[in-house]
Structure formats: structure tokens, C-alpha cells
Amino acid sequence: AQSVTQLDSQVPVFEEAPVELRCNYSSSVSVYLFWYVQYPNQGLQLLLKYLSGSTLVESINGFEAEFNKSQTSFHLRKPSVHISDTAEYFCAVSSTGTASKLTFGTGTRLQVTL
Amino acid sequence: EPEVTQTPSHQVTQMGQEVILRCVPISNHLYFYWYRQILGQKVEFLVSFYNNEISEKSEIFDDQFSVERPDGSNFTLKIRSTKLEDSAMYFCASRGQGFGYTFGSGTRLTVV
Numbered sequence: 579a580q581s582v583t584q585l586d587s588q589v590p591v592f593e594e595a596p597v598e599l600r601c602n603y604s605s606s607v608s609v610y611l612f613w614y615v616q617y618p619n620q621g622l623q624l625l626l627k628y629l630s631g632s633t634l635v636e637s638i639n640g641f642e643a644e645f646n647k648s649q650t651s652f653h654l655r656k657p658s659v660h661i662s663d664t665a666e667y668f669c670a671v672s673s674t675g676t677a678s679k680l681t682f683g684t685g686t687r688l689q690v691t692l
Numbered sequence: 693e694p695e696v697t698q699t700p701s702h703q704v705t706q707m708g709q710e711v712i713l714r715c716v717p718i719s720n721h722l723y724f725y726w727y728r729q730i731l732g733q734k735v736e737f738l739v740s741f742y743n744n745e746i747s748e749k750s751e752i753f754d755d756q757f758s759v760e761r762p763d764g765s766n767f768t769l770k771i772r773s774t775k776l777e778d779s780a781m782y783f784c785a786s787r788g789q790g791f792g793y794t795f796g797s798g799t800r801l802t803v804v
Contacts, residue, residue, distance in 0.1 A: 610791050612793070620797060621783060621797035621798050622735065622785075622795040623795075624794070627792070629791055668734075668735060676723075677723050677740050677742045677747040677748065678791075679725060679748060680725075680727075680737070680793055681737065682734050682735040682736075682737075683734065684733075684734045685734060685735075
């Protein structure tokens, strides 16, 4: 079984400041890692994922995350946030098995202000 | 870009009534899932479905719940006798051979 810990329930940050949203996972098997974003009253949108290869993965809107196997972490970063980045961010993990499900963390609310 | 479509977007039902939530997954996807999110809480796994059968289910997915893929395109979640605590956002997801899980925009179920 897998589990995900997002220690920060809320992260307030000023516009154009950098941000890091923390994610740690636990698993006895190999995993794939994901970040999803949920804007108010909307569904879950995939932000980025790590399946294999380079441990640094990037999204099209400037976010990046680095898979660190030794620290079992997959923190999400952005060097300069915008007001429009205000949303709930969920880290998720799946095993590499055939019909694997996603297991989500409790989410981090990113609140960007002027 | 292909989408997962869920209907209805919002359903209000009386306690004890049956509800069916509908999903149209991406056409060439093979794996199908239902998740729920109680207001303000985490997204919880309910059930996964592959090759016309349930491959895994959570403790939440008790005898009141069932899933079906009746016609090769729709994927439904039925709750036989709704309880107040079933009020939540229900998300359908699908994926192909890769690990690109695509979620629908959800059905908000309100049990009164």
C-alpha cells in the first residue's frame, strides 16, 4: 500500500515570490508520482508526473517537481507565482502495477496575494 | 484533447433513494476509476475497473455501491440507498496503457 503526506495544508505567498509545496510518500514498491491542481469548483487537472528518467519534471506553466528516492519526496516548486496559481494542489502516488489506483495526499491550498 | 465526461454535474437526492452517476471515459482507455471528495477533504479512491470487472475497491465501496460498464462506452456508479454522508463530489477517471490518469469534472451529489 502507498500513502502520501502533504504537511502544509495552506501556503500563503505573495505574487512573484517563489513557492515550494512539500510532498512525501511511503511505499514498499516502485511508484509513479503525480501533482494535480484543483481550481475552485472544478475537477482535477494533471500538472506533472514522474514515471521514469530524469528526476526533474516540468509543467507547461512553470511548475517543476523533483523525485528524490532517498528522501521519498516529490516537492513542487515554482520560482515566481501568479495570482492565477491560487488553487488546491494534490500530490498523488500509484504503484507501477497494471490497474494501479492513485492515492492522494490531503492537499495544499496555495493562496497567492498581491 | 480527449476528455472524460460526467453527468449530471449536480444531483440532489433524498436519503434512501438510488442514484446513478454517469461517466464517459476516453474511448481507447482501458482502466476506469471512481473517486470521491467530501467537501474540504482529500480525494478518496472508491473502485477501479478493468476488463469488465472490479480490480480493486476500498472500504468505502460497500454493498450499497456498484459499478457497471453497460455498453462499452459509459461507466456508471450506482448508490442503492443514499445516506447523508454520501454527499460529496464524485470523480470518474480513466487511463490507457500509460499512466496518464484523466479525470472528469465531477458530479456533486447532495443527499438531503
